[in-house]
Amino acid sequence: MTHDLGFWTLQTLNALQLSMLLFLLSIGLTVIFGLMHFVNLAHGALYALGAYFAATIASTAGFWVALLVAPLGVAVVGMALYGGLISRMRKSGPMAQVLVTFGLIFVLLDLTRIFWGDLALAINTPAALSGRVDIFGTGYPAYRLFIIALGLAIFAALALILSRTQIGAMIRAGVDNDAMAACMGINVERLFFIVFCVGCALAGLAGAVAAPLLSVTPGMGLEILIPTLIVIVIGGLGSLKGAIAGSLIYGFVQTFGAVLLPGVASILIYALLAAVLLLKPVGLFPAKG
């Protein structure tokens, strides 16, 4: 088997694509945790919901509308969850939060089964992105390049908002010390609400983006949850830098592990997770505080 430059470029792009998908998911989860100290295990279920919304909308209004509307729909579900459940759970300990949101996974899973059935759904790749781009003599699917570009764009936008805008400064203050931020006149509760909704919308966006690539099944939220948790544990809780670093590490270890060490590919990432937990339990780039 000869591996030329084209092969390695292809695999690098595969790794980046997986990283960006995970980044969209993990950034919401990690910032919610960093700011609210709230573990929302139902994040994966919201991702699945995004994919189902997208599949339904795409079948009538087309992919691009679905890509815009599905995240909004998930954000609305997020608002309902926040108002009905999560704001009440704020003061209970992490164990109760984990249990409630873990239960929420199964509630949402069964709701998707009731509404959409057991059969897997799929969305066609939009016509504009269904082709391939020639890279060193081998074609790479345009849609995967679109995922990479979208992930990078969201990263750039979030980085800009967090470091350059007033709301970004408020969020950073809230992550560092929410009590002090409240004393300084920041409406921390409203901040929580906004961040929670944006996090949910990003999970929905990830689901909508993943739908044409993967298959839309009720269990997809559970499948993605563990990779997402690994990303934020490796990267460090609460920080944008951690989310992107963790995603890249996961994507590259997973992809190149499958290529170079196929026998141990499935445990490689867990070994890395264990190593990070032993050597730097807070993760590589934790938010300060």
Added chain:
Amino acid sequence: MKKTLTAALTGLATILGAQSALADKLNVGLLLPFSGVYASLGTEIEAGFRLGLEHFGNDLGVDLNIIREDTEVNPANGLARARKLVMQDRADVLVGIVSSGVLGAIRDFVHGAQVPLIVANAGNDEATGERCSPYITRLSFSSGQVNRPMGRWMAEQGITRVYTLGADYAAGRQMIGGFTETFTAAGGEIVGQGWTPFQQTQDFGPYLAQARASGAEAIYVFYAGGEAIAFVNQYDSFGMVETMPLYGSGFLTSQLYVNAQGESANGVITALHYVPTADNAENLAFVDAFQATVGRLPSEYGVHGYDAARALTDAIRAGATDRASLANALRMTSFDGPRGATSIDPATNNIIQPIFVYETVTGENGAMTQKVLATLPAEADPANGCVMPEIATN
């Protein structure tokens, strides 16, 4: 007046008497996943089973009392459900089992309790091999059976160098192993093999890139369910169809989800023990009836249920009344069904059935359909270490 009354009463008594003589009831335990990742399979098998009872279960002279239990995809839970059906509900026969893991978990219990089990999906080779039991009759398929004929067929088509890819678990290993065995025996060469972590792989890109770099003429894969949909879509998006055509075990493009793959599945050639386009009268009738009740075309899973119902009703007609006689009668099953000539091999209790090689193509109305390229003759599985004990009947 008195006379007529007496006559009427006598008549009524006769009817009631006849009723009570016939009021024999058989408890049928349906053990299927109704939740979890295989829920869609369980639902379809049940639909097929109930349709089969409707077609073949009239004037049996016995009431069939069907008790459903949800195995999920959880061996421990499956065993608990099987125990409940046998001990509490006094099931005379069990039907179902989708996951090979669940089958492995309940095998010893079913064998020990001497309760006949009609397997309506789970395909692990051992269940009708070294772990065979006279009480376990398989009406679905075995992993090797579906894939072995395809190795010879592909070699006959002049394909010499193949790359294989499969989900890394027992079924995947057996499916790919069955193909590899006959393909290499027929002179073909396996230039490389990839195994993707089962149910942990969403992105097949890295594996597809490796397959492409292997320089093989064709790729042979085993995936099912959500993984199959994702795999076929991603294979298509990499444009590999021009350089490395896709072959595989027919679960890859099962009727159950082929329309979620859509155009991506166009041209994929696979082998399976059933296709809804199989051209025989039994199948036409089955497909029509299934479509009328369920509202979509049946897949191989629906047929498993339908044929399981037929085997059960045939056994009852042949005079089986209890667990032992049912188990004995089920092993004699033989009929022409939607799959063609179908029978049970008494040496292993596995089904003997033809295998269809089919190409998935776009049909007239845009829905995907199956074009049968070849019907390979039925062959019995090798005994694989099965020593079948006799069942003692009184």
